[in-house]
Amino acid sequence: MQHHFIIYKPFGYLSQFIYNLKRNKKLLGELHDFPEGTMAIGRLDEDSEGLLLLSTDGMMSEIVRSKKVEKEYYAQVDGVITQQAVDELKKGVEIGFKGTRYVTRECEAHIITEKPDFPERGRKIRDERHGPTSWVSITVTEGKFRQVRKMTAAVGYPTLRLVRVRVGNVYLGNLQPGEVKEVEGFDV
Secondary structure, X not given: OOOEEEEEEOOOEEXXXXXXXXXXXXXXXXXXXXXXXXXXXXXXXXXXXXXXXXXXXXXHHHHHHOOOOOEEEEEEEEOXXXXXXXXXXXXXXXXXXXXXXXXXXXXXXXXXXXXXOOOOOXXXXXXXXXXXXXXXXXXXXXXXXXXXXXXXXXXXOOEEEEEEEXXXXXXXXXXXXXXXXXXXXXXX
């Protein structure tokens, strides 16, 4: 029998179950007693948070990670992002990837006018004395290493907080950081 989970990966956790380097890191296995063979489908870096799908089904992992499945992120960026910058994101921007230049695929992006109602993050982002911040939604079908962060930096607005809110038709919804929910499968 296969098992599928949706979780809200908290800030400061690695999207993995085993970490063999010397430093102590927080791992997904600390959040729940997952069955043997559970794997994260895709990753969120240690500084990112939000929706992460887990499964014991390797085929499901292949389907979710395919270029057909959209992944939507809300990024809090440094400064008040302009429509021009958002338009550049939509067309694709040049980022570094594995030591070479890479142009991201076209994507969906728009400015979020209302501050999202996410739980406070464990570590404070920064305060308003350091200047204004704004939020942007970015929906991609690819997932290069730290891609969304590199994309916002490429248009002049470094990411301060990154939250994945959707994978295909699976939404973060009202999950709280660290919360795990077992589901029948993924509607991606």
